[in-house]
Amino acid sequence: MANTIVKIDGLVKRYKNLIALDHLSLEIKEGEVFGLLGPNGSGKTTTINCLLSLLAFDKGTIEIFGKPMTPTSYDIKREIGIIMQNVAVFNELTVYDNIDYFCGLYITDKDKRKQCVEEAIKFVGLEDFTKFYPQKLSGGLLRRLNIACGIAHKPKLIILDEPTVAVDPQSRNKILEGIEQLNREGATVIYTSHYMEEVEQICTRIAIMDKGHKVAEGTKEELKKMIKNTETIWIEIPEPGEQLKAEIAALPHIYSTDYKDGRLQACCSGGKHNLIRVLEVLQKHDMHIGRVYTELPTLNDVFLEITGKALRDKEE
Amino acid sequence: MFLHNLKYELLAQLRVKMFIVWLLVFPIALGFFFKMAFSGIYEKQDKFSSVPAAVVLTEEDPQFRAVLDEMERSDKPVLKAAYLTAEEAEKQLKDEKIEGIIRSEKGVLKLTVAGEGMNETILKSFCDIYNSNSEIIRSADPSKLPAVTGILMQDISPVEDIKLSGGNTDYYTEYFYNLIAMVGLFGSLIGLTITIEHQANLSALGARKNCSPTPKSLSLAASLVSRFIMQTACMIVCVSFQYFVLGIDYGRNLPLVYLGAVFAGIMGVSLGFMVGSIGKGTKDLKTSLTTAVVMFSCFLSGLMVGNMKSIIGRYAPIVNEINPASVISDCFHCLNIYDNYDRFISKLIVMAVMTFIFSFIGFILTRRRKYASL
Numbered sequence: 146m147a148n149t150i151v152k153i154d155g156l157v158k159r160y161k162n163l164i165a166l167d168h169l170s171l172e173i174k175e176g177e178v179f180g181l182l183g184p185n186g187s188g189k190t191t192t193i194n195c196l197l198s199l200l201a202f203d204k205g206t207i208e209i210f211g212k213p214m215t216p217t218s219y220d221i222k223r224e225i226g227i228i229m230q231n232v233a234v235f236n237e238l239t240v241y242d243n244i245d246y247f248c249g250l251y252i253t254d255k256d257k258r259k260q261c262v263e264e265a266i267k268f269v270g271l272e273d274f275t276k277f278y279p280q281k282l283s284g285g286l287l288r289r290l291n292i293a294c295g296i297a298h299k300p301k302l303i304i305l306d307e308p309t310v311a312v313d314p315q316s317r318n319k320i321l322e323g324i325e326q327l328n329r330e331g332a333t334v335i336y337t338s339h340y341m342e343e344v345e346q347i348c349t350r351i352a353i354m355d356k357g358h359k360v361a362e363g364t365k366e367e368l369k370k371m372i373k374n375t376e377t378i379w380i381e382i383p384e385p386g387e388q389l390k391a392e393i394a395a396l397p398h399i400y401s402t403d404y405k406d407g408r409l410q411a412c413c414s415g416g417k418h419n420l421i422r423v424l425e426v427l428q429k430h431d432m433h434i435g436r437v438y439t440e441l442p443t444l445n446d447v448f449l450e451i452t453g454k455a456l457r458d459k460e461e
Numbered sequence: 462m463f464l465h466n467l468k469y470e471l472l473a474q475l476r477v478k479m480f481i482v483w484l485l486v487f488p489i490a491l492g493f494f495f496k497m498a499f500s501g502i503y504e505k506q507d508k509f510s511s512v513p514a515a516v517v518l519t520e521e522d523p524q525f526r527a528v529l530d531e532m533e534r535s536d537k538p539v540l541k542a543a544y545l546t547a548e549e550a551e552k553q554l555k556d557e558k559i560e561g562i563i564r565s566e567k568g569v570l571k572l573t574v575a576g577e578g579m580n581e582t583i584l585k586s587f588c589d590i591y592n593s594n595s596e597i598i599r600s601a602d603p604s605k606l607p608a609v610t611g612i613l614m615q616d617i618s619p620v621e622d623i624k625l626s627g628g629n630t631d632y633y634t635e636y637f638y639n640l641i642a643m644v645g646l647f648g649s650l651i652g653l654t655i656t657i658e659h660q661a662n663l664s665a666l667g668a669r670k671n672c673s674p675t676p677k678s679l680s681l682a683a684s685l686v687s688r689f690i691m692q693t694a695c696m697i698v699c700v701s702f703q704y705f706v707l708g709i710d711y712g713r714n715l716p717l718v719y720l721g722a723v724f725a726g727i728m729g730v731s732l733g734f735m736v737g738s739i740g741k742g743t744k745d746l747k748t749s750l751t752t753a754v755v756m757f758s759c760f761l762s763g764l765m766v767g768n769m770k771s772i773i774g775r776y777a778p779i780v781n782e783i784n785p786a787s788v789i790s791d792c793f794h795c796l797n798i799y800d801n802y803d804r805f806i807s808k809l810i811v812m813a814v815m816t817f818i819f820s821f822i823g824f825i826l827t828r829r830r831k832y833a834s835l
Contacts, residue, residue, distance in 0.1 A: 160834060194835055197672050199661045201831040216831055219674040227672045233665035237476035238469060246469040250673035250680075253462055294669070 147174040149211070150302055150333045151196065156205035158191055158357075165191045166202070167357040173335060173350075178328050180348030181337040182444060188357040189337040190230060193306050196335075197227060209302065223251055226300030226332075230307045232291045234279050241266070241275040244293050251298035265297035268323060285316025292320065296327060303327055304335045309343060321347055341444040351444070355452045365444070372450040373400060374442045378411040378420050381435030382427060385409060389430050396422050407435075462675060466683030474691045480651050484695035488644045489702050492637065496707045499633045511541040512580045513559045515550035522565040524598050528591065531610040539587055560584060568595055637709045638793040639764050641718070644699050645725030645789055646755045648692040652733025653751045655684045656823065662832045663744050677828050685734060685820060692726035714796050717805065721796065724812040725789040729755075731819035732785055738826035741833075755786075762786035788812055 151173040158166040166188050173179045181189045194200040196207055198216045207214045209221050234243045244262045252258045266272055269289040279287055288308060296303060305324065309317045325347055328334050338344050344351055345365055352362040361368055369375075385393075385404060393409070394402045398416030402409065413419040420439060427434055474480065516529065532538045542563075545553065550562040554575050561574040561584040570588040574581040591598070601609045659681055661668040670680055700722050703709040711718045736751045756765075761784050763770030770787060773780050781787040792808035799805070 194661075194668075199668060199671055199832060200835060201833055216671075217676075219676070222672060222674040225672065227669060229665050229668055231665035233669040235469070235473045235666070237473040242469060242472065246465075247669065247673070249462075249465040249469075250670070250675045253465075 147176055149173070150175050150177075150209065151179075151335070152206075152208040153192070153196065154206045154208075156192070156195060156202055156207065158188075158195060158200065158202040165357050166195065166205075169205070169354075169357065169359055171352055171359065171362075173333065175333050176328070176331070177350055178324065178334040178336060178348045180344035180351040181335065181354060182339070182341060182344045182351055182448070183354035184339055186356075187339075187354040189339075189354055190306055191357075192354075193304055193335070193337060196304070197225070223298075224301040226295045226298065226303040228292050228295040228303070228305045228308045230310060232279070232287050234287075234290055234294055236279050239276050239278055240271055240282070240290055240293075243279070243290060244297050247294040248297040251300075261297050261299060265293040268296070268326075269293040270319065283313075283316075284311055285313050285319075288312050288316060288320065292323065296332075301332060302335070303332050306337050307339070308336075309338070309340065317343075341448070345444050353444070353448055353451065355448075360451050361447065368444065368447045369442050372442060372447050373414045374412050374446055374450065375415050376413040376419060377440045377442070377446075378409075378413065378423055378437075379440065380409045380411075380423065380427065380437045381407055382409050382432045383407075385430075385432065389426070389432070392426050392430075393423055396426065399423070463679055463683050466675070466680055467687055470684050470687035471690060474651070474687055477651075477654075480691070480695075483647050483650060484644060484692070485698060487647075488640055488695075488699045492640055492699070492703050492707055492709075495633075495636050495640065496709075499636070511538050512561075512583050513541045513543070514584055515545040515553055515559045515562045516542045517545060517547050517550050517562055517564045519564060519566055522568060524568070524595070525565050525570070525591070527603070527606055528598060528610050531607045534607070535610075539583060563588060568599070634709060634711070634797075635794075637703050637707075639790060640703075641696070641699060641722050641793070642725060642762075642764065642786060642789040643759065644696060645692075645722065645729040646732070646758065646786060648688070648695075648726045648729030649733030649736065649751050649755050650748075651688045651692060652685075652730035652735075652823075653737035653747060655681065655688060655734045656737030656747065656827055657744055658684065659827050660738075660832075662741070662835050663747070668835065678824065681824060681827055685730070685823075688730045688734075689727050692730050693723050696722040696726040712797070717796055717802070718793065721789070721792045721805070721809065724809050724816075725792070728785055728789070728812045728816045728819070731816045731823065734823035735819040735826075738823045758784050758786040762790050764790065782811070783815070785812075785815060788815065 149172055151171065153169060153171040156166050156169040157164070169188070169192060171192075181192060183189050191200065195202045196209070196214065198207075198214050198218070209218075210224065212218065212221060214221055235246065238246060241262065244265055245258065248258050248262050248265070252261060266275060269292055271286065271289055271293060274282060274286060279290060282290060292305075292308060303324075309320055312320065321343060324334055324336065328347075336344065336348060348365075350362070350364055351368060353360050353368070361371060363371070390402055390404070393399060393411060396419070398413050398419055399411050400414045401412040404410070411419070411423055420437070424434070424437070518525075529540070529542050532540060533542070543559070550559070553559045554562055554573070557575070560580040561572055563584065564571045564573070570591050572584055572588045574584060598606070598609060657663045658666050659670055659677065661671045671677070697719060700719050704711060704715060732754070733751050736754050737747045740747075740750075742750065759765055761769060761773055761780060764786055770781060770790075773784075773787075781791070788808055788811050792805060792812065795804040795808060796802075
């Protein structure tokens with residue numbers, strides 16, 4: 146069984162009357178890519194800040210590598226790489242100097258550091274920009290520099306706090322591939338995001354947060370099993386009559402139907418051959434059928450069902 | 462680790478444009494404008510120093526002529542003498558072309574003036590000094606007459622103040638001292654950045670540094686030393702520019718002006734470090750607070766309103782003793798006023814102590830480990 150790398154137990158953080166974290170408990174195992182998913186203001190960044198001992202919290206305990214995490218836990222900090230939500234580099238230093246500076250805070254041996262810096266530059270694909278100053282880099286390249294500064298010292302635990310915010314798709318893919326590669330090389334990763342697609346793509350286990358609570362936790366499959374919806378059927382048809390709608394709604398395993406923008410939506414909960422049964426009803430009513438497709442539930446559906454709201458419906 | 466931090470802190474500082482502007486371009490430009498503005502006043506002073514006067518000799522007086530000739534050859538003659546007849550002299554005095562008429566009668570100078578003022582006082586002083594020392598002049602070896610004349614006349618020069626310490630007490634040079642003081646206090650802005658770059662609640666950079674295994678005190682020390690070095694360099698450039706390019710005369714105290722400027726700059730940095738570390742405000746609020754503290758300090762020290770320092774000295778003298786701007790300006794002031802360096806050294810010690818206190822408070826407040834909010 147894999148070792149526990151991070152253990153958060155009953156964490157409570159209050160900002161005056163607002164409870165930012167409400168008895169949050171998490172356990173992250175070695176080799177995981179652990180996703181913290183939730184809308185803005187759900188407590189993801191607060192969790193990370195408490196984890197890093199930047200924020201004082203009211204209650205609870207935090208252990209990393211089996212030891213309590215404190216601001217002076219330098220031996221623990223040495224093994225952690227942090228990639229902040231905001232780019233944290235010196236604008237006055239070149240790409241190379243920035244990475245070397247931050248790497249130097251962890252590694253004192255010059256030769257080892259030089260090797261680490263060069264590998265980090267190669268890893269994020271900034272070989273052609275080593276002498277550039279951050280202001281001259283595009284948003285995506287800047288994010289890559291931010292990542293290189295955080296991982297150059299080859300940490301065992303990497304914490305990425307929304308690293309792809311305001312990044313173009315190409316750079317985003319590069320970043321996500323990089324995270325997967327770091328994980329393959331042995332790093333345990335904690336990844337926070339409000340982009341469910343990213344979390345779904347790279348995370349092996351996910352905790353969904355809302356208003357400081359952990360509302361669900363598990364693998365993607367486990368999370369999806371928690372909800373009623375197993376499949377959503379979409380069929381392009383002309384406006385159906387009430388009788389037709391009622392017949393479809395009465396089919397087994399169909400728990401909700403709707404018609405919007407020329408498409409019939411039928412949400413299914415378990416069962417087999419749901420699509421065939423729906424098509425048979427439509428055929429019986431001699432409906433002209435356009436495109437037909439089905440969707441498996443997403444983490445957004447999971448979030449919607451658990452919290453009653455969409456993952457990105459409110460920017461708090 | 463310390464040297465690694467110091468190296469990159471210095472590299473980064475060298476490229477911060479705001480500091481280059483405030484610590485180098487601004488004082489150089491302002492110094493240049495001061496020089497341009499005051500050069501007209503200096504010229505007026507030079508003209509003013511030679512008081513036009515008519516000399517009427519009722520009989521030949523070779524000693525008096527010799528003294529006048531010597532004086533004309535000097536750099537800053539007190540008189541601009543014209544030998545005239547009594548009638549011509551009266552007419553020119555009436556026409557205000559001259560300030561007075563000096564008559565030599567039996568080796569005694571007699572003065573006629575048309576009014577009262579500094580020029581008339583200078584002429585009277587000249588005559589009085591000449592008359593009271595006429596015996597010395599008459600008995601002097603002709604080869605030593607220039608020296609004797611110089612000694613006799615030095616007390617009535619309207620241009621040069623009395624120097625006790627070998628410095629330059631010229632009123633306008635005070636502006637350049639004040640400029641140095643101001644640049645020193647501008648150092649507080651770069652001192653402030655130490656706090657900003659080390660507080661997780663003020664910058665992402667601060668958060669990242671807080672997450673690293675480098676002890677914060679070590680990182681703070683490297684940042685502080687880098688700012689001290691940077692500010693010292695700026696102070697040296699500022700004084701050098703004033704001395705070598707603008708030609709500001711600091712008398713024989715130039716090395717001590719450098720020393721005072723360096724102390725002032727370092728104290729300015731530590732002041733900003735301390736002010737920035739107080740309270741929970743945002744980066745902008747802290748910048749505003751630091752600027753306000755510096756401005757208020759300058760105001761109390763009289764760098765903005767001329768007599769403020771003496772008012773404070775009358776009602777709350779302790780304020781002048783602990784106000785950074787007052788301490789800096791006093792430091793330069795006493796360098797030029799007093800003929801020994803005791804007070805100058807005491808001001809340097811005060812600055813050093815204040816630097817230590819400011820830095821210590823800054824360290825204690827910035828080393829705060831956890832934040833209530835980020």
